[in-house]
Amino acid sequence: MTIPSATISRLVTYLRILEQLETEEVARTNSHDLAERAQVNAFQVRKDLAYFGRFGTRGMGYTVPVLKRELMRVLGLTQRWRVIIVGMGRLGQAIANYPVGSDYQFEYVGLFDVNPALIGQRHQGLTIQPMDELHEFMKTHQVDMGFLAVPPEKAQAAAQALAEAGVRGILNFAPTVLQPRLIATENGDEISEEWHNVTIENVDFLAGMKRLAFYLLNPNQKNDQPEDNT
Amino acid sequence: MTIPSATISRLVTYLRILEQLETEEVARTNSHDLAERAQVNAFQVRKDLAYFGRFGTRGMGYTVPVLKRELMRVLGLTQRWRVIIVGMGRLGQAIANYPVGSDYQFEYVGLFDVNPALIGQRHQGLTIQPMDELHEFMKTHQVDMGFLAVPPEKAQAAAQALAEAGVRGILNFAPTVLQPRLIATENGDEISEEWHNVTIENVDFLAGMKRLAFYLLNPNQKNDQPEDNT
Incomplete structure (x- = not known):
């Protein structure tokens, strides 16, 4: 079964809401409450959750810590x-120091940059290493994700380097669309084998800024409008 | 006509692709090319664009600079x-120094924080001001958007302060769901009038990280799956 990408985004939002409810010591919730807080409709909430099983009791709603834990499991956040962070300028440093929820087991294991002025600096108990040591590093360390925080014009090459070094997941903070399919390899313009297994997610400051511009310009449009809910 | 929020997100992606094509001096494109680069299908591209008019010629595709300019206009990026940035810790500093496209006319006009150690520091030609001067600042400056880069536990109060000071658009970088509807006002637990006109967009590092975890855990799922394209 194929799950819409937007469903995964909404699960992340529901989880965030459940975490806040837990902080507020709220024990129970329901699809209407979740829907209002997530600014979608209750049918959407039930439909999104139904992809992964039955989490509530009809008419009784959901137990906050139970649903939270289930969503964490579904999203892979219990493991x-x-x-590694590639690009340790201001943005990379902000990421390294960003408060990752204490519930999650995301762990920074390496920091990389090409800038000699940054190499050797320490953040979060790690020393920034030269980018060309990435391959060697990967031989001795397990790396599940690479956070890409390089300037946009360097993002494609850096993503390629990550893919070739065997990193399977890339969270791209550069305001550019990475092109796994169009990349030039040493063999010519073929698709790089390594890219087939790489998953890319984008975090784009500018995208949010542009969406905000649209909604400020068009106040009759609502930014909580779900897609084609027929 | 109500335009799905996901359409606006895709327009932002199409625009980013068009900007890259322009950099690569590609003069023409079409819905299939845009679709492949955006990892959606061509029907989706045409449907998204059709909300805003007719941009191409049947069988001829689109002229890159023309479509780029049109999307910029649609998104409000030609104005x-x-x-202002509220919260000038590492994240706020990274935002202030993030390369905003030279095509856009986003301009930082004020920087605010509550931390005495940061107040008075200069970034991008601006001096960080105390948060409690925001109201006064708004009397003499036009502010269209506030970028919220405070810790999650301070985000709700800071957003409230922005709304009360008259900021109509908030780009929230804190990993928390702002609750315009549930906020307590000076009059009690009523809905604050100011919030009715405030548009909030979220940029969440952690959301992307969680989505990435899901797709790494479920490699049979694709993160380019559009929603319910029936």
Whole structure:
């Protein structure tokens, strides 16, 4: 069964809401409450959750810690993820120091940059290493994700380097669309084998800024409008 | 006509692709090319664009600079946006120094924080001001958007302060779901009038990280799956 990408995004939102409810010591919730907080409709909430099983009791709603734990399990957040950051300028440093929820087991295991002025600096108990040591590093460390925080014009090459070094997941913070299919390899313009297994997610400051511009310009449009809910 | 929120997100992606094509001096494109690069299908591209008019010629595709300019106009990016950043720790500093496209007229007009150690520091030609001067600042400056880069536990109060000071658009970088509807006002637990006109967009590092975890855990699922394209 294919699950819409938007469903995964909404699960992340529901989880965040459940975490806040837990902080507020709220024990129970329901699809209407979740829907209002997530700014979708209750049918959407039930439909999204139904992809993964039955979490509530009809008419009784959901137990906050139980649903939270189930969503964490569905999203893969109960397991450990080893992360490297590539690009340790201001953005990379902000990421390294960003408060990752204490519930999650995301762990930074390596920091990389090409800038000699940054190499050797320490953040979060790790020393920034030169980018060309990545291949060697991967031989001795398990790395599940790479966070890409390089300037946009360097993102494609850096993503390629990550893929070739065997990193399967890339969280791209650069405001550019990575092109796994169009990349040039040493063999010519073929698709790089390594890219087939790489999953890319984008975090784009500018995208949010542009969406905000649209909604400010068009106040009759609502940014909580779900897609084609027929 | 109500336009799905996901369409706006895709327009932002199409625009980013068109900008890259322009950099690569590609003059023409079509819905199939855009679809492949955006990892959606061509029907989706045409449907998304059709909300805003007819941009191409049947069988001829689109002229890259023309479609780019049209999407910029649709998204409101041809006009000037005056932005303040609230929260000037590492994240706020990274945002202030993030390369905003030279095509856009986003302009930082003020930087705010509550931390005395940060107040008075200069970034991008601006001096960080105390948060409690925001109201006064708004009397003499036009502010279109506030970028919220405070810790999650302070985000709700800071967003409230922005709304009360008259900021209509908030780009929230804190990993928390802002609750315009549930906020307590000076009059009790009523809905704050100011919130009715506030548009919130979220940029969440952790959301992307969680989505990535899901797709790494479920490699049979594709993160380019559009929603319910029936």
